[in-house]
Amino acid sequence: xxxxxxxxxxxxxxxxxxxxxxxxxxxxxxxxxxxxxxxxxxxxxxxxxxxxxxxxxxxxxxxxxxxxxxxxxxxxxxxxxxxxxxxxxxxxxxxxxxxxxxxxxxxxxxxxxxxxxxxxxxxxxxxxxxxxxxxxxxxxxxxxxxxxxxxxxxxxxxxxxxxxxxxxxxxxxxxxxxxxxxxxxxxxxxxxxxxxxxxxxxxxxxxxxxxxxxxxxxxxxxxxxxxxxxxxxxxxxxxxxxxxxxxxxxxxxxxxxxxxxxxxxxxxxxxxxxxxxxxxxxxxxxxxxxxxxxxxxxxxxxxxxxxxxxxxxxxxxxxxxxxxxxxxxxxxxxxxxxxxx
Numbered sequence: 001x002x003x004x005x006x007x008x009x010x011x012x013x014x015x016x017x018x019x020x021x022x023x024x025x026x027x028x029x030x031x032x033x034x035x036x037x038x039x040x041x042x043x044x045x046x047x048x049x050x051x052x053x054x055x056x057x058x059x060x061x062x063x064x065x066x067x068x069x070x071x072x073x074x075x076x077x078x079x080x081x082x083x084x085x086x087x088x089x090x091x092x093x094x095x096x097x098x099x100x101x102x103x104x105x106x107x108x109x110x111x112x113x114x115x116x117x118x119x120x121x122x123x124x125x126x127x128x129x130x131x132x133x134x135x136x137x138x139x140x141x142x143x144x145x146x147x148x149x150x151x152x153x154x155x156x157x158x159x160x161x162x163x164x165x166x167x168x169x170x171x172x173x174x175x176x177x178x179x180x181x182x183x184x185x186x187x188x189x190x191x192x193x194x195x196x197x198x199x200x201x202x203x204x205x206x207x208x209x210x211x212x213x214x215x216x217x218x219x220x221x222x223x224x225x226x227x228x229x230x231x232x233x234x235x236x237x238x239x240x241x242x243x244x245x246x247x248x249x250x251x252x253x254x255x256x257x258x259x260x261x262x263x264x265x266x267x268x269x270x271x272x273x274x275x276x277x278x279x280x281x282x283x284x285x286x287x288x289x290x291x292x293x294x295x296x297x298x299x300x301x302x303x304x305x306x307x308x309x310x311x312x313x314x315x316x317x318x319x320x321x322x323x324x325x326x327x328x329x330x331x332x333x334x335x336x337x338x339x340x341x
Contacts, residue, residue, distance in 0.1 A: 001064050001087060003226065003254045007140050011326035015334060020056060050076045059341050067102035070109035081111035081340045088251030090168045092120050099128050111340055116252045118273045135336045138276055139252050140329030141261060143321045146230050148263040154239035158189045161244050162255040165199035170246040172208065173292060177244060179212050180296045185303065189217065191232065196222040230262050237264035237313060242302055247271040248289065257324060260316035265309055267299045277323065283316040
């Protein structure tokens, strides 16, 4: 959500929409904002939130994921339209349970629902909330600024992975994939990017890394500032490596799109949300859920078939620029606001 919030604010600002952000707790993602007390608030205190609402008189509020906030905002006096937004809610069963639990808060308090163009979210929201206004469109990425950078070549090719160390990101499968892949192609480095403040299975991960004897191969990066990730993706792509994504279910999957924007080819599980931007053998490589051997085969084809690899890198960056432009997102978001405000 932190990435989307930044991208959304940037895309809407040129159109005269002043976006303010409220985070209930501090976190590593806030390092990516140029902090301004007028537009970014971090508080979970009712009195402070009420003061912000009274002072700013917002025309519309979007609530992301935290459905309890819908009733809370009404209790604090906000009477304008509230859009309830979900970008990723874990596995299909977890998302279904979550949206059913949220119903007693969403039905009376949300004017509309917003979610990315993702099959499982579209299906669940349509089924559970047939009477609500629905808005479904792709997120955006500033591919002009978050893009490929020529920084020289690594001495060895690199496999990258980005995510929290938790079950939905499926780090176990990633370790199995790189173990098998590096038996076929030994001279590879592994770069792992994580948010170590929200990685609940870190100890299990460490134990499994040791068991597989991957300690010497893996270099971990914690809480890298967002703008620096373009450097890392570019280096992975130029090294002859790739980004591997193993998520069970994604609402969108920003890391994959960001890698594509930086000419870093992607080998990813078919986690639903990535279908918006990854077309197999056109803009990336897809493999079936839990199919380790299939993932290894696709990765091997990507690194050995140099003409296909270059074709994918070129088509991927074109897809990122054309389908996920800030202007396109702003047009869709503004159209939604005109319906509601």
